[in-house]
Amino acid sequence: MKVALIGLGTTGRIAAEYFHKEQALALVLCRENSQDAGKDLGELLHRPHMGVSVETTENLEEKLNRYKPDILIDFSSPSFLREHLATLARCKVNVVTAVTGYTQMDIKRVKVLARKREIGVVIAPNITLGVNVLLVMAQIAAALQSDYDFQVVDENHRNKKDSPSGTAEKIVAAIKRGLEKSEADNLIPIHSIRAGDITGRHKVLACGKYDQIEITHTAFSRTAYAEGAYKAAQFIYGRKGFYEMKDVYGLGKPNYAEDRLHTDATASLAGFYA
Numbered sequence: 445m446k447v448a449l450i451g452l453g454t455t456g457r458i459a460a461e462y463f464h465k466e467q468a469l470a471l472v473l474c475r476e477n478s479q480d481a482g483k484d485l486g487e488l489l490h491r492p493h494m495g496v497s498v499e500t501t502e503n504l505e506e507k508l509n510r511y512k513p514d515i516l517i518d519f520s521s522p523s524f525l526r527e528h529l530a531t532l533a534r535c536k537v538n539v540v541t542a543v544t545g546y547t548q549m550d551i552k553r554v555k556v557l558a559r560k561r562e563i564g565v566v567i568a569p570n571i572t573l574g575v576n577v578l579l580v581m582a583q584i585a586a587a588l589q590s591d592y593d594f595q596v597v598d599e600n601h602r603n604k605k606d607s608p609s610g611t612a613e614k615i616v617a618a619i620k621r622g623l624e625k626s627e628a629d630n631l632i633p634i635h636s637i638r639a640g641d642i643t644g645r646h647k648v649l650a651c652g653k654y655d656q657i658e659i660t661h662t663a664f665s666r667t668a669y670a671e672g673a674y675k676a677a678q679f680i681y682g683r684k685g686f687y688e689m690k691d692v693y694g695l696g697k698p699n700y701a702e703d704r705l706h707t708d709a710t711a712s713l714a715g716f717y718a
């Protein structure tokens with residue numbers, strides 16, 4: 445598996461090291477006018493020579509044809525895929541995008557392009573296994589406690605550009621999937637905190653009249669994001685179509701709201717952990 449990476453910022457740097465350690469990194473891309481172009485990745489990461497070239501996105505098609513990556517890992521911003529997805533599709537390069545802040549229209553376009561041009565794309569605004577398990581747990585809590593008040597707290601570092609986070613929005617969607625129909629239109633507030641160097645913490649509060657449940661995921665290190673991107677890359681290697689991280693982690697199938705209506709909830713939980 446040969447990988448190209450775009451976005452050598454706070455998270456992309458960690459991902460670059462991770463993919464290099466796994467001997468999968470063939471190319472790092474940077475902006476057209478970037479002074480990093482032509483350097484070795486080691487120079488940018490203050491490491492010895494790593495043997496990985498840094499190239500600009502200018503004439504991207506020619507560079508993709510030259511380095512022949514199987515997959516592009518994206519830790520940049522929504523503008524990169526908006527501009528270059530068609531080129532990636534032409535060159536048959538699959539994509540894992542961890543970027544957040546895409547519009548519904550962006551996602552629709554990615555889905556259509558992945559299908560029509562027969563490439564594989566993973567859209568992963570929530571890339572860690574832990575957050576994906578939290579999504580399942582939030583849906584279960586909502587299915588079992590529809591009359592509780594649900595709220596979401598989203599804590600991230602002060603430089604995070606989007607607020608609320610894509611993960612917080614996914615959590616709200618998971619809660620709504622779990623709630624009974626009569627409750628599903630209720631507003632589920634998201635409280636966003638942007639401060640210091642918080643790596644990432646998401647909390648679901650389910651408050652009843654007499655008790656409260658909290659489900660929290662805390663990322664201790666950005667390596668969690670790099671590891672998730674690596675798992676997504678292994679998944680999409682040689683595949684076609686549009687996927688999310690729940691597909692990567694095999695959490696896509698169960699519908700806990702239906703389970704609540706038709707089966708004993710304990711049995712469905714036991715089934716999930718079996």
Ligand SMILES: NC(=O)c1ccc[n+]([C@@H]2O[C@H](COP(=O)([O-])OP(=O)(O)OC[C@H]3O[C@@H](n4cnc5c(N)ncnc54)[C@H](OP(=O)(O)O)[C@@H]3O)[C@@H](O)[C@H]2O)c1
Binds near residue numbers: 450473475542543
């Ligand atoms: N899915 C997850 O679980 C997860 C986890 C962590 C981060 N993320 C997402 O990953 C993205 C990056 O996060 P970060 O904290 O690493 O941000 P960051 O520190 O701001 O880094 C972004 C990097 O991407 C580059 N970039 C942005 N747009 C580009 C473009 N169109 N072409 C080429 N390079 C471009 C930037 O270059 P310049 O400095 O030249 O602008 C910078 O090097 C964000 O969308 C963030 O929300 C997702």
